[in-house]
Amino acid sequence: MGRLNGKVAIITGAAMGMGASEAKLFAKEGAKVIATDVQLEPLNQVVKDINENGGEAVAIKHNVTSEEEWKFVIEEAVKLYGKVDVLVNNAGVSSPKTIANMEMDEWNKILDINLNGCVIGMKYVISEMKKAGGGSIINISSIGGLVGMAGTSPYTAAKGALRVLSKSAAVEYGKDKIRVNSLHPGIVVTPMTEPSMKDALPFYKTYTQLPYFGEPEDIAYGALFLASDESRFMTGSELVIDGGWTAL
Ligand SMILES: NC(=O)c1ccc[n+]([C@@H]2O[C@H](COP(=O)([O-])OP(=O)(O)OC[C@H]3O[C@@H](n4cnc5c(N)ncnc54)[C@H](O)[C@@H]3O)[C@@H](O)[C@H]2O)c1
Secondary structure, eight states: TTTTTTTTESSSSSTSSHHHHHHHHHTTTOOOOEEESSSSSHHHHHHHHHTTTTOEEEEEEETTTTTHHHHHHHHHHHHSSSOEEEEEOOOOOOOOOOTTTOOOHHHHHHHHHIIIIIHHHHHHHHHHHHHOEEEEEEEEOOOGGGGTTTTTTHHHHEEEEEEEEHHHHHHHHHGGGGGEEEEEEOOSSSTTTTHHHHHHHHHHHOOOOOSSOBOHHHHHHHHHHHSSSSGGOOOOEEEEEEEGGGGO
């Protein structure tokens, strides 16, 4: 018996990194997965792997900043599987910028993907979750949504806002049995962090208390817990999986 048997889950940014890992783990645990991403080719590969290994998933090209594309994704999920139980707002991009050297276009772009993209998804999935009698929304924030970090202000602003937005949504929709939690990864080795691993390695090592960085699966297991009924009494909370970064 899988931990997500009978559940239908939408996962954004599922072509690589944590999103791909979440898609594979959720499918292995019995969920029907709607995997979405702007990059269709690697996304198709993830979905092919799932379907060839006994799971069930579909791939949809989807830019999370597009309201029309969000509507389409949710309509497709309902058309294919009749409901949506879980949304993982995972798609995100980093921004190596300090406040004084960033252009406002950059600020808007990062907020658009990392925050507004999640807001649109929540806006449209909540009515479907109400119809299904409840659901779980997992907003992938960051340690940057909990503590300050130099050189990545638009990113931390978006991730911090996502943390409190999750709490407000939890309060608004608790009575509908819709749970909303934020998940805060520390440094995890993915295509997002690999380019910075050389220059930022001493910084990452100073703050990560364990003598290794996270792997995508470490975060996927946290998302699995939040998606499953094992976390049925958890809402408006932060799940921090950061190798001890914020323990300092
Ligand atoms: N890797 C880390 O150390 C780390 C730490 C904390 C938080 N996070 C967060 O975890 C999430 C996943 O990060 P990751 O490291 O796996 O990243 P990644 O770069 O490996 O993967 C992100 C995926 O999101 C997709 N994406 C980007 N913009 C999109 C858009 N507009 N619409 C749809 N898809 C889009 C990309 O194509 C990619 O497949 C992100 O929200 C990130 O901010 C990552």
